[in-house]
Amino acid sequence: MIINFGNTVVNTLSEQLLRISCDVLFVFEHTDEEIDFATPAYWDEVIQSFFTSYSMYEIYKEDTRSGVQKLIAQCRKKEAALEAEKQRIENMKVYEHKYEHLGYLCGIDEVGRGPLAGPVVACAVILPQDSRILYLNDSKKLSASKREELYDVIMREAVSVGIGMRSPERIDEINILQATYEAMREAVSKLEVVPQLLLNDAVTIPQITIPQVPIIKGDAKSVSIAAASIVAKVTRDRMMEKYDKVFPEYGFASNKGYGSADHIAALKKYGETPIHRKTFITHFI
Numbered sequence: 001m002i003i004n005f006g007n008t009v010v011n012t013l014s015e016q017l018l019r020i021s022c023d024v025l026f027v028f029e030h031t032d033e034e035i036d037f038a039t040p041a042y043w044d045e046v047i048q049s050f051f052t053s054y055s056m057y058e059i060y061k062e063d064t065r066s067g068v069q070k071l072i073a074q075c076r077k078k079e080a081a082l083e084a085e086k087q088r089i090e091n092m093k094v095y096e097h098k099y100e101h102l103g104y105l106c107g108i109d110e111v112g113r114g115p116l117a118g119p120v121v122a123c124a125v126i127l128p129q130d131s132r133i134l135y136l137n138d139s140k141k142l143s144a145s146k147r148e149e150l151y152d153v154i155m156r157e158a159v160s161v162g163i164g165m166r167s168p169e170r171i172d173e174i175n176i177l178q179a180t181y182e183a184m185r186e187a188v189s190k191l192e193v194v195p196q197l198l199l200n201d202a203v204t205i206p207q208i209t210i211p212q213v214p215i216i217k218g219d220a221k222s223v224s225i226a227a228a229s230i231v232a233k234v235t236r237d238r239m240m241e242k243y244d245k246v247f248p249e250y251g252f253a254s255n256k257g258y259g260s261a262d263h264i265a266a267l268k269k270y271g272e273t274p275i276h277r278k279t280f281i282t283h284f285i
Contacts, residue, residue: 092226095199096129096224105126107222108199109201109225111139113180114258116264116280117275118239120176121239122164122186123163124162124163124164124187124191125228127158128159140233151234154227155231160192165183168275168278172277188210197213199224200212200214200215201229202218250263
């Protein structure tokens with residue numbers, strides 16, 4: 001067996017014990033299969049598949065060593081959690097299953113309507129009908145590290161991804177709602193394939209001819225919208241982290257342009273920057 005762990009290749013023999021990451025212990029039978037452990041999003045699924053495929057439970061269920069039994073208990077717990085996560089994701093495919101006969105379905109969401117600084121960013125994502133990406137959710141419910149991890153998976157596995165954004169100047173010119181609509185239309189226009197239906201988080205986008213289904217709290221009810229939410233959030237967060245290096249007094253890396261106490265204090269002390277939304281900060285300067 002050849003096991004890839006990041007950039008490390010490990011050769012194992014039949015019946016050898018191999019300790020990988022967080023003290024998870026596996027026994028691998030001799031095989032020519034190549035397994036890639038480099039993607040953390042699939043880690044739990046890998047654990048289950050090995051214990052199922054190689055019948056580890058059966059082989060070691062009579063082993064009385066406490067370490068072995070503890071490992072089996074831990075893996076069974078992970079297996080149960082994995083099954084629960086698969087079911088949760090399946091429950092988030094209600095709209096995808098309802099409309100899958102139409103063809104390509106596109107999830108749309110935005111990030112950045114509320115901040116005092118920075119752009120509003122929209123994302124359109126078309127996932128394959130057989131998508132098996134786990135842990136998708138409203139981006140606000142995920143840690144920054146989990147969002148980054150899922151961003152890479154989504155960008156790799158999606159049929160197409162489109163991103164649109166509007167600047168603080170444009171937001172001030174036409175208001176945040178209209179700027180959000182423009183960003184969403186741009187995101188759809190950048191898709192490499194034309195979807196047959198748009199699944200939107202709550203809104204109906206004007207001036208779009210593609211049929212739309214607005215879904216309240218859609219980023220928690222549709223895997224397509226959740227994927228769009230994650231890509232939009234990561235894209236905007238990375239931008240604000242770059243702005244933080246240009247304007248370090250405002251704490252953009254941590255507050256992402258939202259009106260935190262430190263951000264407002266910096267506004268009062270240093271004044272506005274070119275990325276502030278003038279119509280949003282009139283109460284602070």
